[in-house]
Amino acid sequence: MFRQRKHHIFFAAILLIVLTGCSCTGGIKQDPLPSWNEGAAKTNIIEFVQAVTDQSSPDYVPPAERIATFDNDGNLWAERPVYFQLIFAIDRVKQLAPQHPEWKTTQPFKAVLEDDMQALAASGEKGLLQLIMATHADMTENEFAAIVKQWLATARHPRFNRPYNELVYQPMLELLTYLRANEFKTYIVSGGGIEFMRPWTEEVYGIPPEQVVGSSIKTKFEIRDGVPVLVRLPEINFIDDKAGKPVGINQHIGRRPIAAFGNSDGDLQMLQWTAAGDGKRLMMLVHHTDAQREYAYDRDSHIGKLDKALDAAEQNGWTVVDMQNDWKVIFPAELK
Amino acid sequence: MFRQRKHHIFFAAILLIVLTGCSCTGGIKQDPLPSWNEGAAKTNIIEFVQAVTDQSSPDYVPPAERIATFDNDGNLWAERPVYFQLIFAIDRVKQLAPQHPEWKTTQPFKAVLEDDMQALAASGEKGLLQLIMATHADMTENEFAAIVKQWLATARHPRFNRPYNELVYQPMLELLTYLRANEFKTYIVSGGGIEFMRPWTEEVYGIPPEQVVGSSIKTKFEIRDGVPVLVRLPEINFIDDKAGKPVGINQHIGRRPIAAFGNSDGDLQMLQWTAAGDGKRLMMLVHHTDAQREYAYDRDSHIGKLDKALDAAEQNGWTVVDMQNDWKVIFPAELK
Numbered sequence: 001m002f003r004q005r006k007h008h009i010f011f012a013a014i015l016l017i018v019l020t021g022c023s024c025t026g027g028i029k030q031d032p033l034p035s036w037n038e039g040a041a042k043t044n045i046i047e048f049v050q051a052v053t054d055q056s057s058p059d060y061v062p063p064a065e066r067i068a069t070f071d072n073d074g075n076l077w078a079e080r081p082v083y084f085q086l087i088f089a090i091d092r093v094k095q096l097a098p099q100h101p102e103w104k105t106t107q108p109f110k111a112v113l114e115d116d117m118q119a120l121a122a123s124g125e126k127g128l129l130q131l132i133m134a135t136h137a138d139m140t141e142n143e144f145a146a147i148v149k150q151w152l153a154t155a156r157h158p159r160f161n162r163p164y165n166e167l168v169y170q171p172m173l174e175l176l177t178y179l180r181a182n183e184f185k186t187y188i189v190s191g192g193g194i195e196f197m198r199p200w201t202e203e204v205y206g207i208p209p210e211q212v213v214g215s216s217i218k219t220k221f222e223i224r225d226g227v228p229v230l231v232r233l234p235e236i237n238f239i240d241d242k243a244g245k246p247v248g249i250n251q252h253i254g255r256r257p258i259a260a261f262g263n264s265d266g267d268l269q270m271l272q273w274t275a276a277g278d279g280k281r282l283m284m285l286v287h288h289t290d291a292q293r294e295y296a297y298d299r300d301s302h303i304g305k306l307d308k309a310l311d312a313a314e315q316n317g318w319t320v321v322d323m324q325n326d327w328k329v330i331f332p333a334e335l336k
Numbered sequence: 337m338f339r340q341r342k343h344h345i346f347f348a349a350i351l352l353i354v355l356t357g358c359s360c361t362g363g364i365k366q367d368p369l370p371s372w373n374e375g376a377a378k379t380n381i382i383e384f385v386q387a388v389t390d391q392s393s394p395d396y397v398p399p400a401e402r403i404a405t406f407d408n409d410g411n412l413w414a415e416r417p418v419y420f421q422l423i424f425a426i427d428r429v430k431q432l433a434p435q436h437p438e439w440k441t442t443q444p445f446k447a448v449l450e451d452d453m454q455a456l457a458a459s460g461e462k463g464l465l466q467l468i469m470a471t472h473a474d475m476t477e478n479e480f481a482a483i484v485k486q487w488l489a490t491a492r493h494p495r496f497n498r499p500y501n502e503l504v505y506q507p508m509l510e511l512l513t514y515l516r517a518n519e520f521k522t523y524i525v526s527g528g529g530i531e532f533m534r535p536w537t538e539e540v541y542g543i544p545p546e547q548v549v550g551s552s553i554k555t556k557f558e559i560r561d562g563v564p565v566l567v568r569l570p571e572i573n574f575i576d577d578k579a580g581k582p583v584g585i586n587q588h589i590g591r592r593p594i595a596a597f598g599n600s601d602g603d604l605q606m607l608q609w610t611a612a613g614d615g616k617r618l619m620m621l622v623h624h625t626d627a628q629r630e631y632a633y634d635r636d637s638h639i640g641k642l643d644k645a646l647d648a649a650e651q652n653g654w655t656v657v658d659m660q661n662d663w664k665v666i667f668p669a670e671l672k
Contacts, residue, residue, distance in 0.1 A: 064538075194590070195590075198590045202400075208400060209589065209591055210588065210590055212590060216587065219587075220579070221579040221609065223608070227612060228582065228605070228608045228609050230582060243557040246557045246566060247555050247556070247557055247566065250566050251555075252546065254530070254545030254546055254548060255544075272564045273564050
């Protein structure tokens, strides 16, 4: 009987440890953001999370409303030398070229096959759209997902010589984990293709497909040889960039974020929309200031231009992360 | 010391009860679906849930993939005499009429103001669209949500004399709760307006706004007097019905459901899409067979027509709920 009681007490202790895990680690002051240097950015994040999760705080927000939205390109993973999705399209054109002899003499495909980036740029938005449609449409959703996974498994970044999905930012991975540990729901809200991201975001970021918002082409339900399929059509459905981001957030989530994270003018409206809600908010921009470990670019960049949003951050007191000074490491591989 | 130990044991017991609540109630065989009569429908549901949640079963499905989609009109709440959203639009036209003297002589508004349902029907799809746009667009998302809430608080169903959001099906509420207790994520996938549902689905069904998929009009991000707003435009964005349902599911969720629940031909493609996935699946149709307690209609109905989907259910062995025989009660008020 006494022995049994001892077992119960032991069991209770274990349960207590399991149940109160969060406050325990809080007690021994484990750093939730170990790859972040001490400074305003880290302090702002932690103070915000503590305020909205403290039930006795006037800033308390119930878990269901703890929505955090993250841009992807340049915010969760790198976007240089060009958006990784464009590199995917280029690689895919080269792979498909034998079946398209006409591409040798037709722009923008000719430019891609000849690695003529100037001619590709000259083909403009129209050329880019042709490239996307030739590589992203006219197949089922399942087929496209398989192609994306295959590409990620084999392609390597030209500078870092790693798979593209290893070029994610370690400090942002910690931030995602920290927010989810505090009952935030973390979403991607990206100008990139929604179906280009979904095959890998759960494994890499812990963000499931239903929490990915992005640009899309139209799809059509069909029964092919008795099997229902969703076919990807060569037609734009939605562009989830700039003023499209609050629209995409509303469509998918139907709630206003209380925290939003971006790195370029494409994120400005998402941050404005987030800031305009009631109660405590966190708006953050990653400023690419580290040419040595990653890249340095802002106001004059063609990719990830950060100009108006940087001014808005200064005017409104939004948090700006100085990559060089605020981040101890950039990519997860540096920890190994 | 002994007293303290006793407290610990007491505390452990409380913890155990809290922690093992699910298995406890399982142990005493509490019925998870008390408003369902014993029969094939109830058995199919419970066997399905047990199979996909049993880790030792070949049919086991990890929690993240336990996606269940529910049609709304005629499946979670009633849809007679006409779709409740149409009644909302009619009520709204009457409310706005003083500001629109021209409506007295213009169809379809004249028909609405004169309660001439035949003339309204004669105005066809075009008339209906005009009615929707005049009552659903040209305001912000916040303004529209407030109008929907106000309507639900005051409007009463012509036959049951209750608020429309009390005319939800008690057996389906129990099904939603049962699935969520088994770590399913429950979604609405409705032909109805997404923003018409979101203001009340969390309170009524326990389904949060981010798990509502529906038809939509376009919205636009604007800064009005320094305040960012989302304005509803009088332009269709997406029709989430028939072949649109698998498209909407893919857009919002990015995973295929393992269980789908509907009641009309508008749900056929959602059930086909669900059925075509790998592994164990549950496809279910509510058949409105109870003219006395609710309504009886199927193959020849203008609203909630159930014809092709009923044939498909028979051919494919999908579960058909006979409302009259399978449901002990229809509406929650019957339990009071």
